[in-house]
Amino acid sequence: MGSRVALAVLLAATLGLAGPVAAATALPPQPAGVPWPTLGWSEGPPGAAIDHGTLATAVAKLFLPVGRGGLPDTRALLVAAGGRIVLERYAAGFGRESRFRSWSMAKSVTQCLTGILVREGHLTLDAPAPVPDWQRAGDPRAQLTLRHILNMTTGLDNADGGDDGDSFAAQLLFGERAKDSAAFATRVDLAHEPGTHWDYSTGTSQILSGIVGRSVGGGREGVRAFAERELAAPLGIRSLVLEFDAAETMLGGSYVWASARDWARLGLLYLRDGRWDGRRILPEGWVDFTRTPAPAANNGSYGAHVWITAQPGPEQWPTLAPGIEAFQMNGNAGQFVVMVPDRDLVIVRLGEMHVSTWPELNAQLAELINAFPPRSGMSP
Numbered sequence: 001m002g003s004r005v006a007l008a009v010l011l012a013a014t015l016g017l018a019g020p021v022a023a024a025t026a027l028p029p030q031p032a033g034v035p036w037p038t039l040g041w042s043e044g045p046p047g048a049a050i051d052h053g054t055l056a057t058a059v060a061k062l063f064l065p066v067g068r069g070g071l072p073d074t075r076a077l078l079v080a081a082g083g084r085i086v087l088e089r090y091a092a093g094f095g096r097e098s099r100f101r102s103w104s105m106a107k108s109v110t111q112c113l114t115g116i117l118v119r120e121g122h123l124t125l126d127a128p129a130p131v132p133d134w135q136r137a138g139d140p141r142a143q144l145t146l147r148h149i150l151n152m153t154t155g156l157d158n159a160d161g162g163d164d165g166d167s168f169a170a171q172l173l174f175g176e177r178a179k180d181s182a183a184f185a186t187r188v189d190l191a192h193e194p195g196t197h198w199d200y201s202t203g204t205s206q207i208l209s210g211i212v213g214r215s216v217g218g219g220r221e222g223v224r225a226f227a228e229r230e231l232a233a234p235l236g237i238r239s240l241v242l243e244f245d246a247a248e249t250m251l252g253g254s255y256v257w258a259s260a261r262d263w264a265r266l267g268l269l270y271l272r273d274g275r276w277d278g279r280r281i282l283p284e285g286w287v288d289f290t291r292t293p294a295p296a297a298n299n300g301s302y303g304a305h306v307w308i309t310a311q312p313g314p315e316q317w318p319t320l321a322p323g324i325e326a327f328q329m330n331g332n333a334g335q336f337v338v339m340v341p342d343r344d345l346v347i348v349r350l351g352e353m354h355v356s357t358w359p360e361l362n363a364q365l366a367e368l369i370n371a372f373p374p375r376s377g378m379s380p
Contacts, residue, residue, distance in 0.1 A: 025325055025341040027273040027287060028375070034083040036277040037265060038236035042084040046372075055371035059089065061364045067354020073334065075351035076100060076260040080268060081372060082344050088260070091351070099239050100263070100350040102256040103331030107205045109242075110252030111150060111290070111305035112266070112282065113212050113223075115274070116230045118146075119283040122215045125150075130211055133186050140190055148194050149208050150304040151294030155192035158185050158203035169202045173254060180247040182210030198299035205253030205305065212250065219248040234276055235269060237262040260348045267329070267337040267346035270306075291327040303327065309338075320366045334361050342374045 034042055046055065065073045072091045076098070079087040090098070102109065117123045123130070125147045134141035141156070148154045161167040171177045177184040185203030192199075213219070216226045224242060232240045239262045243255035258266075269275075270290065274282025290304045301308050307328050309320040320326060320338070329337040334356060336349040347365060 024288065024291060027271060027341050028344045030272060030277075031082045031344075037083070037261075037268070038234070038277060040236075041080070041261060041264075043088075044084050044086060046079075046081065046086045049373050051371045051373075054367060055087070058364055058368035058371060059087070061367070062349065062361075063089070063091070065355035065360075067352055067356075071352075073352045073354055073356040074349060076348065077350075078260045078264050078346075078348040079368070080264050080346040083268065085261075085264070090260075096261055097239070097259060099241060099257040099259055100335070101331075102258070103254055103333060103335050104202065104205075105263070105329040105331040105335050105337060106252050106254050106256040107202075107305045108329040108337075109256045109266070110205055110208050110212060110250065112231060112269075113227060113252075114146070114150065114208060115282040115286045117212065117215050118286070119280070123211070129207075130214065131186055131207065133183075144194050146208075146211070147304075149204055149211075151198070151296070152201055152204050152302065152305075153195050153198050153294050153296045153299075154201075154204055154207075155190045155194045155197055156185075156201070156204065157188045157191040159199035159201050160203075172203050172206060173251075178245060180249070181206045181245045181251065181253075182213075182247070182249045186210070196296060198294055198296040198302060200302070202253035206249065206251070208305075209250045209252035212252065213248070220244040220250070223250050231281065234279060234281060235262075235265045237265050260350055263329075263337050263348045263350070264346050267339050267348065270327070271339045271341065271344070271346055320362050320369070324366055324369055326369070334358070336361070336365065338365060338369070340369055340372075343369065343372045344375055345369065345372055 030036060059077065062074045062077055063072045067073050075091045075094045077089045078085060114123065118125065123146055126145050128142055129144045129146050129149055134144060144154050158168055160169040172181050172184055185206040213223055216222050227242060239259040241257040243251045245251060269281060270287050273287050274280060290306050291308055292303055293299055293308060294302050307330050309324060309326045309328060325342060326338050326340045328339065334349060334351060334353045338347040347368065349365060
């Protein structure tokens with residue numbers, strides 16, 4: 001294990017953030033001579049070691065499926081290698097200034113804001129989660145912690161379920177119950193002992209959004225100001241838009257908007273271990289906690305509100321090809337921000353899935369990744 005990984009494990013253990021990440025590749029530093037993209041991204045062609053034929057084929061495949069309106073399903077594709085944009089392409093009518101909807105990539109934005117609050121000492125991972133409805137005497141939900149929520153191992157009966165219009169997620173986002181989404185997601189019983197069972201749950205992310213909102217204070221304007229001051233401004237993100245429900249809770253499970261370049265900035269923050277140009281944005285050990293599988297017997301591909309692509313275990317989500325160690329933000333209709341430590345890559349794919357399928361998109365992204373060889377010195 002390299003010294004950077006050993007240090008990360010030690011710090012994570014000290015803070016109680018994560019268990020060992022023994023097989024994980026160390027997170028790469030920003031290369032000397034490449035400026036941080038706070039004011040603007042450094043750009044250049046892919047290096048000589050890139051398999052240009054494989055790269056061109058992968059890009060062509062991603063833009064080939066055409067759906068409704070005669071537009072490619074892929075509307076934006078961006079690759080940053082070594083902190084520099086080396087590939088950027090948009091469908092007709094879209095460009096660098098276009099904002100793209102996150103769908104469930106919003107969960108990772110909410111996780112990021114939570115991490116900042118942990119770094120500032122406003123929240124603690126293993127203290128009882130600050131949810132007023134759970135604090136009544138004898139309520140078994142009082143044992144739930146922020147860690148359970150981030151790992152989606154609460155055991156609450158609020159899993160997304162199927163795609164029908166009456167699923168929990170549909171009720172959460174549409175109709176009367178959507179007016180106070182956090183309250184709807186919170187007021188459910190336990191279906192499993194906390195920490196023993198993993199369930200993908202937009203409702204759990206809405207509970208987390210409520211915690212963020214109460215910790216920051218000031219309703220929607222307070223959360224917007226916090227996100228701008230502590231995240232967007234330091235990173236140079238200028239396109240971020242957060243949406244809120246009628247109760248002024250951020251819709252942190254589904255509705256965040258940003259440009260492809262700004263989604264890449266968020267990915268680079270995680271690839272750089274939560275640091276940005278000498279400033280720590282996320283706590284020490286937070287990113288390793290993020291990319292460590294949630295400890296539940298039925299989980300192998302989910303960390304802390306982020307998907308992990310190279311972990312063994314039950315298949316819960318179509319993932320990249322085996323052997324590619326990456327962690328990623330995913331959203332409905334094929335939204336991706338993929339971080340690949342051993343190749344120092346951030347890949348952003350945004351758009352729709354009118355024709356494309358998850359297996360196809362994952363195979364195409366894996367092909368694109370494999371056009372970039374692992375960097376020397378980046379092995380565990």
